[in-house]
Amino acid sequence: MNDRRSAKNAVVFLTDQQRWDTTGLHGNPLGLTPNLDRMAEEGVHVANSFTCQPVCAPSRASLQTGRYPAGIGCFRNGIPLPDDVPTLADRFGEAGYETAYIGKWHLADDDVAGPVRPEQRGGYRHWLASNLLEFTSDAYRTTLYDEHGEPHDLPGYRADAITDAAIDYIGRERDAPFFLFLSFLEPHHQNQRDDYPAPDGYRERYEGAWTPGDLAALGGNSDEHLAGYYGMVKRVDECLGRFTTALGELGLADDTVVLFTSDHGCHFKTRNGEYKRSCHDASIRVPTVLSGPELGAGAAPSRLVSHVDLPPTLLEAAGLPVPEDMDGHSLVPLLRGEADTRPNDVLVQVSESEVGRALRTERWKYGVVAPGADAWNTPSADRYVDAYLYDLEADPDELHNLVGAASHSGVVERLRERLVRRMVEAGERPPLIEAPG
Structure with a gap:
C-alpha cells in the first residue's frame, strides 16, 4: 500500500452533456462558472479538450479505461464495460487506494436502470450510484443504490444531493488515500419530458440570455431549453465550489488531484434529432480543468486533448505509473515543459446515429x-x-x-x-x- 502521508488523493468531477462554451474560461459572458474559472486560474486549463465518442456510455468507458470505445467493444449505449479491461478503479485499487463511485454510471447492461451488479461496477468498492440516473431520478427526486443494491432517497436538488454524498465520503476517517469518481447528470436533459430542470428560480435568470453562434444560426430547440440548461450549469458549478471548499476545510486540498470534465456536449437538436452523436464541436468539445499539487498554477496547454488522454494524466498526476495498454498520453510531461512532437489532433469515433x-x-x-x-x-x-x-x-x-x-x-x-x-x-x-x- 502507498504511504498515506505521500500519496495523493484523486477525484474526477464529471458533468453530463456540458458544452465547453458554458464556461467563463471559453468566453461565456453570463458568469455561470466562477468556481471552475478559479480552479483553472490556480491549476491547469485544458483549453482544447474533446470527447472521443459523443454519447454517454462510450465516452464514459474511455474515461474509465484510457482506451477508445471501438477498441474495447463499448461503442454505443447499452453495452456494459467489459470486465476484463482494467479501469481507473483497478489501477488505483492496486496501488492501495480506497475507490468510490457516486452518481450516474451508464456502463451496465441495457436493461438496468438502477442497481448495478458488482461485476459491472468497474472495480469500485464504495458504491452509491444508479446506472441510468436520468430514469431513476428527477430534479428534486434522487435515488441511488449502494454496494448491496439497496436504494437511498437523497433530499434536495439532484446535483446538491450527489455533492452532499461526496462531501460525506471524503470526510470519513481512513488509513489510505482515496480515488473518488463523482458523476453528475446535470446539465443533461430529463428524458421523460425532454426538459432541462434547473433549480427553482434558476431558469428565470437566463431567459433570453446570450446564445452561442451555432445555436443562434441553427436554432434547434435552444430557444425553449437554453435558459434551463444554463441554470443547471450554474448550480453544478456551485456544487464544485462546495466540494472544493470541503476539500480545503478537511485539510485535503494540498493532497488531492481534481479533474473536472464532461462526457460530451450538446447541440440542441440542430445537427440531428437529439442532442449529441455528431462530430460538431457542440457535441465533442468539453470543458476540462485539472488542479492539484505539482501541476502548476495557470497552466494552459495548447495542444488538442482527447478523453483517452485524461486517465493517464490523472494517474501520473497522482504519482502512479501509466500503463502501456492505454491509448492516450499523459499531459504531465507537457506541463513539466517537455517537448511534445506528436501531431496536434484528436480522433473521434461515432456510433448509433x-x-x-x-x-x-x-x-x-x-x-x-x-x-x-x-x-x-x-x-x-x-x-x-x-x-x-x-x-x-x-x-x-x-x-x-x-x-x-x-x-x-x-x-x-x-x-x-x-x-x-x-x-x-x-x-x-x-x-x-x-x-x-
Missing part, C-alpha cells in the same frame, strides 16, 4: 461516414466516404461544409491520410476512404 470517424485539428474538422452501415451493431467499417470539412478559423460555428469544394480537395486528401493513420493507431483496420458518388 452513424458509423463515422472524424479528425479534429487546430484548423480543420474532417469527417467520414460508412454508407449503409448498421450503426447500432457495427463498431467500425472497412469503407467510408467523405462527409464534411469545416474550416474552423473562418467558420467556428461549422455552418459551411466544404467537403465537395474543388478549392479544398487537397486539404481533404491530406486529412484523409491523416485520419487513416489515427484510426490505425487506435487499433482499427486501415479503411478505404473515398469521395461520395
Whole structure:
C-alpha cells in the first residue's frame, strides 16, 4: 500500500452533456462558472479538450479505461464495460487506494436502470450510484443504490444531493488515500419530458440570455431549453465550489488531484434529432480543468486533448505509473515543459446515429461516414466516404461544409491520410476512404 502521508488523493468531477462554451474560461459572458474559472486560474486549463465518442456510455468507458470505445467493444449505449479491461478503479485499487463511485454510471447492461451488479461496477468498492440516473431520478427526486443494491432517497436538488454524498465520503476517517469518481447528470436533459430542470428560480435568470453562434444560426430547440440548461450549469458549478471548499476545510486540498470534465456536449437538436452523436464541436468539445499539487498554477496547454488522454494524466498526476495498454498520453510531461512532437489532433469515433470517424485539428474538422452501415451493431467499417470539412478559423460555428469544394480537395486528401493513420493507431483496420458518388 502507498504511504498515506505521500500519496495523493484523486477525484474526477464529471458533468453530463456540458458544452465547453458554458464556461467563463471559453468566453461565456453570463458568469455561470466562477468556481471552475478559479480552479483553472490556480491549476491547469485544458483549453482544447474533446470527447472521443459523443454519447454517454462510450465516452464514459474511455474515461474509465484510457482506451477508445471501438477498441474495447463499448461503442454505443447499452453495452456494459467489459470486465476484463482494467479501469481507473483497478489501477488505483492496486496501488492501495480506497475507490468510490457516486452518481450516474451508464456502463451496465441495457436493461438496468438502477442497481448495478458488482461485476459491472468497474472495480469500485464504495458504491452509491444508479446506472441510468436520468430514469431513476428527477430534479428534486434522487435515488441511488449502494454496494448491496439497496436504494437511498437523497433530499434536495439532484446535483446538491450527489455533492452532499461526496462531501460525506471524503470526510470519513481512513488509513489510505482515496480515488473518488463523482458523476453528475446535470446539465443533461430529463428524458421523460425532454426538459432541462434547473433549480427553482434558476431558469428565470437566463431567459433570453446570450446564445452561442451555432445555436443562434441553427436554432434547434435552444430557444425553449437554453435558459434551463444554463441554470443547471450554474448550480453544478456551485456544487464544485462546495466540494472544493470541503476539500480545503478537511485539510485535503494540498493532497488531492481534481479533474473536472464532461462526457460530451450538446447541440440542441440542430445537427440531428437529439442532442449529441455528431462530430460538431457542440457535441465533442468539453470543458476540462485539472488542479492539484505539482501541476502548476495557470497552466494552459495548447495542444488538442482527447478523453483517452485524461486517465493517464490523472494517474501520473497522482504519482502512479501509466500503463502501456492505454491509448492516450499523459499531459504531465507537457506541463513539466517537455517537448511534445506528436501531431496536434484528436480522433473521434461515432456510433448509433452513424458509423463515422472524424479528425479534429487546430484548423480543420474532417469527417467520414460508412454508407449503409448498421450503426447500432457495427463498431467500425472497412469503407467510408467523405462527409464534411469545416474550416474552423473562418467558420467556428461549422455552418459551411466544404467537403465537395474543388478549392479544398487537397486539404481533404491530406486529412484523409491523416485520419487513416489515427484510426490505425487506435487499433482499427486501415479503411478505404473515398469521395461520395
